[in-house]
Amino acid sequence: MSTRISDWPVAERPREKLLARGADALSDPELLAIFLRTGVAGLSAVDLARDLLAEYGNLGALLRADQARFCQTSGLGPAKYAQLQAVLAMARRHLASEVSQRCALTDPDATRDYLRLQLVGMQHEVFACVFLDTRHRVIAFEPMFRGTIDGAAVYPREVVKTALGHNAAAIICAHNHPSGVAEPSRADRDITRRLVDALALVDIRVLDHLIFAGDTSVSLAEQGLL
Known part of the structure; x- marks a missing residue:
């Protein structure tokens, strides 16, 4: 399969799949690929996501990585780390709002x-x-x-x-x-x-x-x- 997700059948592209079927229909690599947006030479964003999850063991370990380790990986860097921290902060605030009302x-x-x-x-x-x-x-x-x-x-x-x-x-x-x-x-x-x-x-x-x-x-x- 092409390393360019734009060349994939529409139903198999993570972003389109999410919009059509909801986030729960996506695997961890597919969700991570949407966050990454782009891959690296020879790897689609989904392939890069799979490699990252194999390296870290699971999605939770990747989310817990400190900046130094996170940025050591090819295709990642301070900008992606900042985006990840922003995602986590939004999730915290969303859950804080949810639990405060329940x-x-x-x-x-x-x-x-x-x-x-x-x-x-x-x-x-x-x-x-x-x-x-x-x-x-x-x-x-x-x-x-x-x-x-x-x-x-x-x-x-x-x-x-x-x-x-x-x-x-x-x-x-x-x-x-x-x-x-x-x-x-x-x-x-x-x-x-x-x-x-x-x-x-x-x-x-x-x-x-x-x-x-x-x-x-x-x-x-x-x-x-x-």
Whole structure:
């Protein structure tokens, strides 16, 4: 097949396919090809997208790449990296708008997607909280503590103080594991219990503690650890 997508049958061109059938009908390489717009010598945008996904392993890893690594790839550069960051920022803001209007308990998938996007690309461990009102709608998202790749120091007193400042009725905690393993550690379970106990003193509930690692996530609530 020609390396020029414009030479392909119309029904097989990613942009036309998206317009005709919707984004969900496209594969990851096809979606990425629309973002890339052009290929490189000897490769169509779809071929380049396939090579990138093979190099990074999956789309999520590509989205998490830092600028230095991203720009090392032929066909990519600072302009494409800036476009990618703009896309991610728009996705974050869209999901923030969505979850702010919904109950976090009745739409957990949207909440999880929102938090995953907030923490994507972090090279260090970051502990964050989503503060919720009495109807469990989002008041605010705040990164609370930043640590090294080995862990973050979390101080329940600061979480309580911030929750009271937002007049929150409940919170959802989240942090990333740059190690790539989402399973909660003993320290994760311990800090969750300390937060539950501290916030209970001021009648604020901890609804969940989510741990993200790459494209996977674990809910301590779903594991019965809350």
